């Protein structure tokens with residue numbers, strides 16, 4: 001979203017909250033150019049997005065269901081309940097904001113993983129390991145190895 005002050009074409013989302021029973025998303029944004037912070041309210045059309053599951057059955061999108069998996073992944077990690085709420089709000093905003101009537105359940109998992117990855121890498125790997133139903137240790141290793149080398153490079 002464009003910065004209303006300096007008109008820089010992009011801004012960074014620093015916080016997202018769902019209000020108004022899930023149909024209004026309040027976002028705090030920061031302009032990377034002039035560093036000013038501003039708030040936007042995004043209104044989502046009141047349609048229910050249906051989640052298409054692996055067995056092709058459908059059910060309405062339910063943020064409570066994704067919360068359970070995220071809370072488990074974040075167990076004993078330095079992540080506040082507010083950060084979890086914000087992450088769920090982001091996922092919900094993406095799901096509702098895509099404008100489609102349906103979303104495949106793996107696409108929701110990918111959204112959660114994408115956001116967890118930037119929040120906490122341990123929580124991300126936990127979630128990914130469950131979500132992708134890793135078959136063997138080499139898959140798990142393939143996820144962790146790039147993170148470890150990135151960490152070592154940073155040290």
Ligand SMILES: [Zn+2]
Nearest residue numbers: 003006031034
């Ligand atoms: Zn600006």
